[in-house]
Amino acid sequence: MNQDLVDQYLAEAPLRQDIPSSGKVPxxxxxxxxxxxxxxxxxxxxxxxxxxxxxxxxxxxxxxxxxxxxxxxxxxxxxxxxxxxxxxxxxxxxxxxxxxxxxxxxxxxxxxxxxxxxxxxxxHAPPMEKELKRRLAAIAKLSPGILLEDKGYSLALHYRLAPHAEKAIYEAVSLIRADLPNAPIEVLPGKCVCEIKHSGxxxxxxxxxxxxxxxxxxxxxxxxxxxxxxxxxxxxxxxxxxxxxxxxxxxxxxxxxxxxxxxxxxxxxxxxxxxxxxxx
Incomplete structure (x- = not known):
């Protein structure tokens, strides 16, 4: 990312005040x-x-x-x-x-x-390491109804069809993270989905x-x-x-x-x- 361009953008951003940027606006x-x-x-x-x-x-x-x-x-x-x-x-x-x-x-x-x-x-987003992805993907075997989605840069475990598996999924992810404390990954909780991606x-x-x-x-x-x-x-x-x-x-x-x-x-x-x- 070009930080000079970012700084210049912030300096040039419109300063219109007729629509507030905070507070509740209908x-x-x-x-x-x-x-x-x-x-x-x-x-x-x-x-x-x-x-x-x-x-x-x-x-x-x-x-x-x-x-x-x-x-x-x-x-x-x-x-x-x-x-x-x-x-x-x-x-x-x-x-x-x-x-x-x-x-x-x-x-x-x-x-x-x-x-x-x-x-x-x-x-500048590196793909997830293959062995890490393999271990995370195996979590989908915990229960029928868990759907695995490989996005290349991240891995998503959908459990809308297996809501009972939510706790088991997050516990399994936590165990992997504890085993690999230096792995640069971030866990994103979502609506019936647990997604794991690179933290960068x-x-x-x-x-x-x-x-x-x-x-x-x-x-x-x-x-x-x-x-x-x-x-x-x-x-x-x-x-x-x-x-x-x-x-x-x-x-x-x-x-x-x-x-x-x-x-x-x-x-x-x-x-x-x-x-x-x-x-x-």
Whole structure:
């Protein structure tokens, strides 16, 4: 990461005060105001549990009708400053939204694509060591219903179909970590998922890197996320005079929250519609 670019971005970040960067802000009020400022904003969106409803397995999520149209319109209105920020790999993100391809930060900050038609790049994220990955993968054998997802830079153990196995999974991970105290790994608890990744990157580091590149550079980020893994991004929004919203819960440091992904999709659609109305 180029720290000089990061420092310069922070110095150039918009200082608009008509939308507070802290305190509780009604989402609908923000939509009306942001519609007039989209050319100064960057829209950053988590996927699972934020844009898309959670499903029994990661492969069963689906993109509701109209969402791709809304995202493409936002991409146009922001001159390309819209990105998906996910724990999923870029390849997985593309499969979900096919045939559309959006700018994205994937793998919890391990991968990045600045524009929909650009090449994906790794952001200095080393793959997980093979033997460590093998030992962690074996945890899936603890119970039927535990689903193993190998993301390359991380490993996820989904137990939505085996909720009784939650304690056993985390105990097994703790034993491996105790046996390998110097292994540079981080455990990410999520919604019915335990994810293990290299400790040298996260969603926040990916977002900071993203914001040093055009067309994101110099804009005010608006981030929406739902899970523990999104909290690192919530925490850095004040540094960029940005706004954060959580989904399904009142997370610390956010302007407000949405009850469910459907509310997020409706809010984004309104953002586009209000922008069109403001331009008349």
């Amino acid at each position: 989402p609908n009020l923000v939509a009306s105001e942001l519609a007039r400022q989209l050319d100064e904003c960057a829209i950053l969106l988590d996927i699972d549990g934020t844009l898309l409803d959670l499903a029994p397995t990661p492969r069963e999520v689906w993109v509701p009708p109209g969402l791709a149209i809304t995202l493409n319109r936002l991409l146009l209105k922001t001159s390309g400053a819209l990105a998906l920020v996910s724990g999923r790999s870029l390849n997985d993100i593309d499969l979900i939204f096919a045939p559309e391809q959006f700018p994205a930060v994937g793998g919890h900050g391990a991968e990045m694509r600045i524009s929909g038609d650009s090449e994906a790049v790794a952001t 990157f996260n969603k926040a580091s990916g977002v900071v890197e993203l914001m040093t590149h055009q067309p994101f550079r110099g804009r005010r980020p608006i981030f929406i996320g739902d899970d523990v893994t999104d909290e690192s991004v919530f925490a850095i929004m004040p540094d960029f005079n940005g706004l954060a919203f959580s989904v399904g819960r009142r997370a610390q440091g956010v302007a407000n929250h949405f009850d469910e992904p459907r509310d997020v999709r409706e809010w984004l659609a309104r953002l586009v519609e209000d922008k069109a109305a403001a331009g008349r």
